[in-house]
Amino acid sequence: MTDMIPAWIDGTLTPVEKLHAHVEGMKHKAVSVFLFHADKVLIQQRAAGKYHTPNKWANTCCTHPHWNEDPRDCAIRRLEEELGITGVHPKWVERLEYRADVGGGLIEHEVVDMFVIHTDETPGITLNPSEVQAVQWLDRATLEQKIAATPDAFTPWLKIYMSRHASSVFGPA
Secondary structure (H helix, E strand, O other), rough: OOOEEEEEOOOEEEEEEEEHHHHOOEEEEEEEEEEEOOEEEEEEEEOOOOOOOOOOOOOOEEEOOOOOOOOHHHHHHHHHHHHOOOOOOOOEEEEEEEEEEOOEEEEEEEEEEEEEEEEEEOOOOOOOOOOOOEEEEEEHHHHHHHHHHOOOEEEEHHHHHHHHHHHHHOOOO
16 A cells, blocks of 8 residues: 655645655655653664665654644654554644755655653653664753764754754753
8 A cells, every 4th residue: 555645736735655755855744753751862763674764863753644644643653653652642842844855866845743752751662673773862962962973874854853943842952
């Protein structure tokens, strides 16, 4: 079955095949999540088999909603599918738009609903190896240092989020 995502064609939201949207650089809906425990955020290393940005580090979870799927429901679904994380309550913080070359002739032009989650307990994590190969918990300063030192190790969208939207994610610096 083809993976259809909501994209805009001539100003109208339309179901479009995901790969086609990325090849054409079409503006489409997306969801990003940042999960915090104490002062640390969970980041993930994308699986080697991903069709774009494999092996790169990204925020906790990012995806495209299914056609007519509520963004919060999408965030909850993908946290479980990618990381096995359940029982969390994402809080919407911002809607943003960005466009980035993700390599291989593909463009992400996303309108992103951004969510944050703060947990008192460290969540149980079960990696889906077709999606995620590793995770790590980092405080903001360490994440910023790692991105500055090895920018090519991180996805374009995480670098955009950290450079332009960190106050929405982490609060004021």
